[in-house]
Amino acid sequence: MSPKIAAIVLGLVYAVPVIAAVWALWISWSNPQRLLVMCNEIAPPEGLRGLYPRKRDYAVVAAAFIGYGVFAYSGFYTGLSWMPKSWGSINDGEWVSTREALSFSGSAIAAILFHCLVMDYCRLKVKAQWQPKPETDEPDIK
Numbered sequence: 001m002s003p004k005i006a007a008i009v010l011g012l013v014y015a016v017p018v019i020a021a022v023w024a025l026w027i028s029w030s031n032p033q034r035l036l037v038m039c040n041e042i043a044p045p046e047g048l049r050g051l052y053p054r055k056r057d058y059a060v061v062a063a064a065f066i067g068y069g070v071f072a073y074s075g076f077y078t079g080l081s082w083m084p085k086s087w088g089s090i091n092d093g094e095w096v097s098t099r100e101a102l103s104f105s106g107s108a109i110a111a112i113l114f115h116c117l118v119m120d121y122c123r124l125k126v127k128a129q130w131q132p133k134p135e136t137d138e139p140d141i142k
Helices: 003-030 032-038 046-051 055-079 098-129
Strands: 088-091 094-097
Touching (some): 003 098
Antiparallel strands (some): 088 094
């Protein structure tokens, strides 16, 4: 494979999860019920029950999760830039710097926590949509 094609493939492998993560954040803000249905948290709307769960939805949610990790890895790696590459150890015959190991571990934990935060936001937003309005005896005059 030529280096040009390899660079294009690597760029796509990096870009797809990032795009999925941005899309998931936009959906969680604009239509949180859809993200909850995609994650199989709530039942789909009445007319679409036979269509769910779809494998495509699971793939999009997994790609978004990986995208959260990509964002977090970049942040951790930059934040740990004060660590020299000479800090590290040999793991299975390959040099692994402490900076890369901590960045990977931190990004995995951050992706899990951020996904939980997004899902909690969606649950709270959907719950707030279904809350009954309190009834008062006084007319609503402003």
